[in-house]
Amino acid sequence: MIKVGILTISDGVSSGHREDTSGDVIQEIAKAQGWTVAKRAAVPDERAQIVTILKSWADTLKLDMILTTGGTGLGPRDVTPEATISVVDRPVPGIAEYMRAESTKATPFGMLSRGIAGARKKSLIVNLPGSPKAVRECLDAVKQVLPHGIELMRGDVALHLVKGSAVITKKLNNKNISVKPKKT
DSSP: OOEEEEEEEOHHHHTTSSOOHHHHHHHHHHHHTTOEEEEEEEEOSOHHHHHHHHHIIIIISOOSEEEEESOOSSSTTOOHHHHHHTTOSEEOHHHHHHHHHHHHHHOGGGGGOOOOEEEETTEEEEEEOSSHHHHHHHHHHHTTTHHHHHHHHHTOEEEEEETTEEEEEEEETTEEEEEOOOOO
């Protein structure tokens, strides 16, 4: 089971002046993937508040994945990437790079997104854009690889190459179990 947190970063949504349609799209996709939405919140575009929630959800709630929406553009209050980079232990640039590449297929403005992805302890944090359409495009682009990333962070699965043969090592009750394909 993958436990997900959805954090909407928007002055309008957090103040109740706008609906959280982007958060709704994330929740819809998460449920369709079989992920459990364990936490959902909205905060204003304030770096300190974003940092506090990301740390709490990763460290205390131990969520497997935190998906943020909003605050990734070039506006003066867009600080989500800066807040996220300040809390991650290890960046995972390929996720954000791929989302941007896929997004630019729909609109050249996709290259202006500054969202990042990274790991904090055993939580994967992914910044998504603020528009519902862009959220759907970006999350659809990476949703298949996210569970594998979480498995790797948990130490559940590792893929090793041994003399050209794939050996899958799976941790089971803290013991490594290796399976090597039979030679035919």
